[in-house]
Amino acid sequence: MVEISFLGGVRSVTGSKFHIKSDQSRILLECGLYQGLKELRLRNWDSLPVDSRELDCIVISHAHLDHCGYLPRLVKAGFSGSIHMTEDTARLASIILLDSAKMQVEDADYASRKGYSKHAKPQPLYDYLDAERAISLFRPHPFHTPVQITGDARLTFLRAGHILGSSIVDLEVEGKRIIFSGDLGRPNHPILANPDPIPDFEIAALLLESTYGDRRHQSTSRELSTIINRTTSRGGSILIPAFAVDRTEVILHRLKELMDLNEIPRLPIYVDSPMALASLEIYRNAFERKAMDIDPKIKIDGDPFDEHFYQAARSVDESKAIAKLKNPSIIVSASGMATGGRVVHHLARMLPDSRNTVILVGYQSLGTRGRSLADGAKSLKMHGKVVKVLAEITKVGEFSVHADSREMIDWLRAVKKKPRKVFIVHGESDAGVSFQKNLNQELSWDSTIPEHGSTHEI
Numbered sequence: 001m002v003e004i005s006f007l008g009g010v011r012s013v014t015g016s017k018f019h020i021k022s023d024q025s026r027i028l029l030e031c032g033l034y035q036g037l038k039e040l041r042l043r044n045w046d047s048l049p050v051d052s053r054e055l056d057c058i059v060i061s062h063a064h065l066d067h068c069g070y071l072p073r074l075v076k077a078g079f080s081g082s083i084h085m086t087e088d089t090a091r092l093a094s095i096i097l098l099d100s101a102k103m104q105v106e107d108a109d110y111a112s113r114k115g116y117s118k119h120a121k122p123q124p125l126y127d128y129l130d131a132e133r134a135i136s137l138f139r140p141h142p143f144h145t146p147v148q149i150t151g152d153a154r155l156t157f158l159r160a161g162h163i164l165g166s167s168i169v170d171l172e173v174e175g176k177r178i179i180f181s182g183d184l185g186r187p188n189h190p191i192l193a194n195p196d197p198i199p200d201f202e203i204a205a206l207l208l209e210s211t212y213g214d215r216r217h218q219s220t221s222r223e224l225s226t227i228i229n230r231t232t233s234r235g236g237s238i239l240i241p242a243f244a245v246d247r248t249e250v251i252l253h254r255l256k257e258l259m260d261l262n263e264i265p266r267l268p269i270y271v272d273s274p275m276a277l278a279s280l281e282i283y284r285n286a287f288e289r290k291a292m293d294i295d296p297k298i299k300i301d302g303d304p305f306d307e308h309f310y311q312a313a314r315s316v317d318e319s320k321a322i323a324k325l326k327n328p329s330i331i332v333s334a335s336g337m338a339t340g341g342r343v344v345h346h347l348a349r350m351l352p353d354s355r356n357t358v359i360l361v362g363y364q365s366l367g368t369r370g371r372s373l374a375d376g377a378k379s380l381k382m383h384g385k386v387v388k389v390l391a392e393i394t395k396v397g398e399f400s401v402h403a404d405s406r407e408m409i410d411w412l413r414a415v416k417k418k419p420r421k422v423f424i425v426h427g428e429s430d431a432g433v434s435f436q437k438n439l440n441q442e443l444s445w446d447s448t449i450p451e452h453g454s455t456h457e458i
């Protein structure tokens with residue numbers, strides 16, 4: 001008998017954790033951190049209903065924090081098994097977890113200094129050492145190569161085309177096939193190969209993400225150049241809050257294209273995020289190695305990831321120097337939902353000036369500053385102060401790295417045998433319900449949106 005328990009990442013886009021149990025295996029699929037709304041973030045402090053010491057192994061689909069950011073906490077709680085992932089996920093997740101540990105420690109120190117925690121000495125969720133211990137358990141595997149991970153479980157990673165190294169997870173447990181879409185990329189990602197089709201076999205359980213289950217990406221290829229030209233003509237600068245991994249790469253790639261076509265002026269570009277700069281190195285390396293999930297058709301003329309094309313702000317002083325610039329420029333900075341990081345300083349400075357533009361390029365979770373901006377907030381609270389929003393705020397859909405509802409359905413059309421069970425995960429409630437309807441109308445598939453903490457036999 002095989003059971004799946006949904007321990008996180010249902011009816012929300014963060015905190016993914018699915019526990020798969022058979023007679024011989026205890027596997028945790030995803031180990032994501034909750035982000036965004038406080039009531040969700042507080043769940044990071046709850047202990048899991050499974051004993052982490054009894055888990056055989058963990059499988060991670062990709063390096064985003066909402067899929068791997070809870071790993072150090074689990075290691076701190078006693079987990080010491082293998083953590084399976086693809087090779088580039090291992091490279092990127094190492095950077096992401098160390099950065100996350102730093103943020104956890106800084107947040108705890110800040111709470112301690114300001115005295116707003118109810119604890120006498122606020123503790124971080126995990127620290128640098130916990131992150132390093134988690135990284136030491138990473139077991140990287142190539143795509144398309146089955147690996148026996150427990151007595152009765154075999155794992156194969158397929159390409160998801162969402163970020164470098166991202167995978168669709170194909171797990172065979174006790175002879176039953178479980179497929180997890182991971183975060184599914186879009187056809188025609190500017191750098192990555194398209195998502196692999198689901199192989200043609202009997203599927204016992206299909207777990208589908210639904211981040212954009214209720215919408216279609218709409219944008220034209222001219223949208224970005226129009227916004228940039230409009231902003232520079234009024235003497236403003238452009239701020240792009242970008243997820244450090246992948247979005248920064250995709251944006252640089254696109255800006256280079258637009259400049260080469262003379263569609264936008266050759267403005268100075270600043271990449272102000274140490275983590276984004278570290279991830280750029282990994283992308284460059286993947287190009288050189290001709291990594292399997294890099295689109296082989298891509299030609300990098302005059303490498304957009306080369307520091308001749310942009311200026312890197314590594315140190316805090318370099319970051320502060322950007323604030324003093326007078327001429328129009330483009331600043332790409334993390335975090336992508338403006339929950340923290342250097343982008344918050346740029347927002348505080350740039351939002352009150354109506355000449356500037358902030359371009360939102362990714363999914364903005366409920367409860368984040370990015371979401372407030374997207375929803376038309378007239379002011380934002382930052383560093384204890386209220387900042388007026390006078391700058392132009394725009395959303396550009398072309399940079400989304402999640403398939404939308406139509407793209408998901410198109411990817412699923414290739415599945416010939418109806419899966420025995422379909423679970424909709426990783427999406428806010430409305431998106432899940434809307435996606436459920438689409439699955440039913442378009443493919444005649446019934447599906448379940450599992451409750452948080454529920455267990456289902458497959």
Ligand SMILES: [Zn+2]
Pocket residue numbers: 062064162183
């Ligand atoms: Zn992701």
